Amino acid sequence: MSIHDMTNETGPVQNIDLQTDQAVIKLLNDIDLYRSPDVRVVLLELTTQKVPVIGVDLTGVPYMDSSGLATLVEALQRVKKYNGKLVLFGLQHRVRSIFEIARLTDLFTIQQAFDHE
Amino acid sequence: MPDPIKMTIISDPSNIGAVRTAVEAFGERNGFTREQSDQAGLAVNEALANVIKHAYDGNSNQFINITLDMVADNGRPGRALKIVIRDFGRHVDLECIKSRSLSEVRPGGLGVHIIKTVMDDVNYRCVPEGGMELTMLKYIVPTQEAGK
Numbered sequence: 442m443s444i445h446d447m448t449n450e451t452g453p454v455q456n457i458d459l460q461t462d463q464a465v466i467k468l469l470n471d472i473d474l475y476r477s478p479d480v481r482v483v484l485l486e487l488t489t490q491k492v493p494v495i496g497v498d499l500t501g502v503p504y505m506d507s508s509g510l511a512t513l514v515e516a517l518q519r520v521k522k523y524n525g526k527l528v529l530f531g532l533q534h535r536v537r538s539i540f541e542i543a544r545l546t547d548l549f550t551i552q553q554a555f556d557h558e
Numbered sequence: 559m560p561d562p563i564k565m566t567i568i569s570d571p572s573n574i575g576a577v578r579t580a581v582e583a584f585g586e587r588n589g590f591t592r593e594q595s596d597q598a599g600l601a602v603n604e605a606l607a608n609v610i611k612h613a614y615d616g617n618s619n620q621f622i623n624i625t626l627d628m629v630a631d632n633g634r635p636g637r638a639l640k641i642v643i644r645d646f647g648r649h650v651d652l653e654c655i656k657s658r659s660l661s662e663v664r665p666g667g668l669g670v671h672i673i674k675t676v677m678d679d680v681n682y683r684c685v686p687e688g689g690m691e692l693t694m695l696k697y698i699v700p701t702q703e704a705g706k
Contacts, residue, residue, distance in 0.1 A: 474607045475571035506603045507668040535596060542600075542675050543668050 447483050452476065454483050455501065463494040465555060469501040472509035481512045488519035495520060496555045500531030505539055517549065530555045559637075560588060562627035569610045569645075570618040577624055578603045584626045585639055589698050597676035598639055598696050604669035605643050605692055613647030613690060621646060629695075638678070639696045646689040652682055 448454050452469030453476040464487050472480060487495050497513070499505075513529065520527045530552040532540070540546050563584060567573040578599040585595030606622060614620045623644040628637050674680050679695035 471575055473603065474574060474610065506607065507672055508607060510668055539600065542672055
């Protein structure tokens with residue numbers, strides 16, 4: 442199965458823009474225990490390919506729970522192992538507050554819009 | 559006081575969102591701010607996820623009862639949102655239900671920390687007939703502490 446087969450217009454992974462040195466995945470809908478496994482599959486694949494920079498577009502995510510956070514923490518750990526970078530961007534207020542409750546805002550690179558040099 | 563709301567769901571992760579939405583609406587209808595209601599919904603989300611993962615080992619055909627109620631705040635002025643979540647799964651060691659250190663960076667184990675951060679009172683008990691019961695309170699007054 443190609444990585445693009447892991448996308449779905451209705452989410453949770455709506456789109457994957459995979460280039461030579463970076464990938465941007467666009468998530469959609471709540472990322473919770475129900476949907477985070479689909480996100481995990483994509484992030485595992487991208488980190489297995491050791492994509493140097495992975496951007497996660499959260500603009501379309503109104504809600505995330507600890508299973509979504511755990512999925513991102515796991516991806517961050519895998520990226521760091523090959524000195525890659527994981528960038529989260531477009532966090533809605535509600536999603537940002539969950540990162541704050543879990544005290545994860547300092548752990549991740551969080552941007553308003555994807556801006557990677 | 560409004561009538562309590564009682565719900566029973568089966569332990570499928572796809573059902574968590576509907577319960578969370580009901581909790582948020584119940585909170586807002588009973589005087590909580592949007593943010594406070596969202597926090598109560600988040601606590602219920604995390605509690606249900608823990609039941610599904612740990613008490614039912616991921617089985618998606620077991621029952622979970624949820625009760626929402628507004629109660630007099632014991633010994634304090636005002637009222638509290640009381641949420642009771644009852645499962646019929648295996649007993650989880652109460653010693654194991656605790657927040658992990660957040661300095662330890664690893665996936666998982668954040669749910670209990672989130673519940674205890676956003677709710678004012680959290681109590682787990684093993685039910686002798688089987689399963690666990692989680693009771694959570696969130697006070698509407700006095701003025702919420704920072705972050706709650």
